[in-house]
Every structure is written in structure tokens, then in C-alpha cells.
Amino acid sequence: MTSLRLVIFDVDGTLVDSQADIIASMRAAFAGQGLEAPTDEATRGIVGLSLPVAMAVLAPEQTTAVQDALVAGYKTSYQALRLAHGAEGSPLFPGARASLDRLTDDPFLQLAIATGKSRRGLDGLIDAHGLQGIFSSQQVADDHPSKPHPSMVEACLRETGVDKAQAVIVGDTEYDMEMGKAAGIHTIGVTWGYHPRERLAKADVLIDGYDQLDAALAKIWGQA
Secondary structure (H helix, E strand, O other), rough: OOOEEEEEEOOOOOEEEHHHHHHHHHHHHHHOOOOOOOOOHHHHHEEEEHHHHHHHHHOOOOOOOHHHHHHHHHHHHHHHHHHHHHHHOOOOOOOOOHHHHHHOOOOOOEEEEEEEEHHHHHHHHHHOOOOOOOOOOEEEEHOOOOOOHHHHHHHHHHHOOOOOEEEOOOOEEEEHHHHHHOOOOEEEEEEEOOOOOOOOOOOOOEEHHHHHHHHHHHHHOOOO
């Protein structure tokens, strides 16, 4: 009998290219506090972390109150940009939708999300791209410790009933890879996202495009 399997996707930098809105929102948040904004490279480096953790990394010398204000400013700016730009502000990466549709057609496979986004942000993105009904489990930063803590993966496993040996996370940051390892599941790193290849060294498999995802999954699950 074929075992039920689970593919957990990160969102920003993996499914969608939200870089422009993320960087713009970070600049607006820091400007709102009269602070010099972090470099674009530094901002890309914290994508995937929950916002309070990200602000502590980017502005470690600031008080907790200022870091909280940075979080609030970022959320306000990002929501405004999302409403203004819609799906165009966070386009799906080439091949992402076709891969999701293809995987959804497999009756022995479930899909899930583990993201540093808020519930509001994820819901808006899913609505913008018409992704309703695809993901059996959706884990967001509102309900869990920040990546790389394994809590989001563990929740995905509980909600879908899939054994961790039959689960894999697909992500673009070292936080995704560390989270997967901490939860005891397989990991696939994607090289088109926000962390460079060398930061994905802990991945079981690296892929350079969605056209390589099926082969990577087959390799992990011993079918090739």
C-alpha cells in the first residue's frame, strides 16, 4: 500500500517573489522610526524569520519598544502594498502553479505551508493567486515560534497525519532547512530565493527550478 506523503512549502522566496514589497516595507518601517534602513542584502537575509525576531536581528541596538514599532510599521506598509499591488506584488515563481496543480492531482500526496507570514498576509496571498483548497495545513508566524523552531512542521504533520519519514519541506532559506532537520523530515532547497546557495548547505537536495522538483521528490522517496 502506498504511504501518504506530505510536501510542505515555504512561501516568500519559494512560491512567490515578494522581494520588492518586503524591501519597500522594511525601508518604510525604519524611516518611520527615523532610522537608517538595513541594506537590501540584510533584509533578504532575514526573510523567513518571524517579524519580531527579524527586527531584533536587523536593529539589535534598539529598545524592545522601537523594535515593536518597526514590526508595526512593516505590517502597515506591507498590507498597503499588498492591497495596492495584488498578485502582481508577489508573483508566483515560474513553474510554481503548474507544480502545485500536478502534485495536487496525486491522491497519495498532501500539500502544506509553513511560513513566516501572518495569517492575514497568507490569506491575502492565497486569495490573490486563487490557491484556495490546495493546502491541507497552513502554518503561520502568528501561531508558532519563529523558524527554525520545528513547531510549524510538527503541526503540519499532526494535521495531515503523515509520518515524518514521508514528509519534505521545500524552502529557500537556511531557516527552512534547519527547521526541517529539527523536525526530522527531508529538505529541498531552492536556489531562486533569498538565501544564496552556500547558506542552503544543509538541504538534502538543491533544485534550480520547479522543473526539477518532481525528480527531487522521487530521489528523496527512493523512486529514482
